[in-house]
């Protein structure tokens with residue numbers, strides 16, 4: 001090795017020591033020549049030397065890597081692939097020390113026609129954080145139900161689709177009766193528990209296609225695709241009953257203290273192509289108002305037309 005080659009190699013090794021990624025040097029036939037584990041302290045780099053790189057992966061992934069290798073050698077361009085690494089599906093990586101599921105952004109680049117470098121960056125944490133932020137933006141933090149913003153997006157889309165394909169759909173506006181009194185008589189924490197337990201029960205009750213969201217303080221919306229007026233009234237009746245039968249333990253010191261609550265529901269059903277999320281919501285609000293005026297624990301649907 002000349003002095004200049006030695007310096008190049010030394011520079012490369014310094015660079016490897018400074019970065020977090022897993023870096024693998026491969027021959028063009030796929031034999032592993034050198035491995036740097038980066039921050040993957042679980043990895044046993046020596047156990048990888050002289051093995052065939054693609055053979056470390058399940059068949060379908062090995063196929064992608066073989067195709068990437070060919071493309072990297074032919075084009076000279078870096079090739080990128082995101083891999084979901086599950087220890088239970090990847091015997092060889094498990095043997096090399098992988099114990100938890102990870103997501104890797106990988107890049108394969110040809111140095112020349114005889115050698116390639118593969119770099120893997122673990123992006124599991126940033127992906128999980130992204131997903132968490134996305135969920136937080138869609139959900140009400142107290143109850144975990146979808147929030148008003150997600151509801152309005154879903155309604156816009158679902159109602160436009162129902163109108164285009166001549167489908168029927170309905171929605172229920174559900175309001176807890178005398179909720180302020182629950183807060184006042186018990187305490188705010190007990191009010192919170194009522195909201196949380198109602199949402200939990202509703203999540204168990206809804207069909208997978210239904211969409212349930214917290215609309216405001218003690219008010220919720222359930223969107224029911226492919227549901228006509230009569231079916232909506234039946235669903236509303238079941239929700240009314242479910243709420244009335246829920247027992248919520250109060251958040252007071254007395255563990256024996258439990259309470260019941262009721263809801264009023266206004267139902268509304270899509271009429272025609274002129275209907276909008278706002279107009280349907282307005283009818284549901286009017287029906288809810290009628291239900292509230294007639295007393296607690298009631299359902300009011302659209303009048304027959």
Ligand SMILES: Nc1nc2c(ncn2[C@@H]2O[C@H](COP(=O)(O)OP(=O)(O)OP(=O)(O)O)[C@@H](O)[C@H]2O)c(=O)[nH]1
Pocket residue numbers: 142175176177178179180181183187188189190191192195217218292
């Ligand atoms: N515990 C709790 N209370 C809340 C929350 N958000 C709003 N509230 C309270 O909920 C109460 C809602 O009161 P109202 O809108 O008058 O409803 P109501 O007492 O159920 O009256 P009716 O709907 O006419 O039966 C208000 O006192 C709000 O301060 C929350 O997240 N948790």
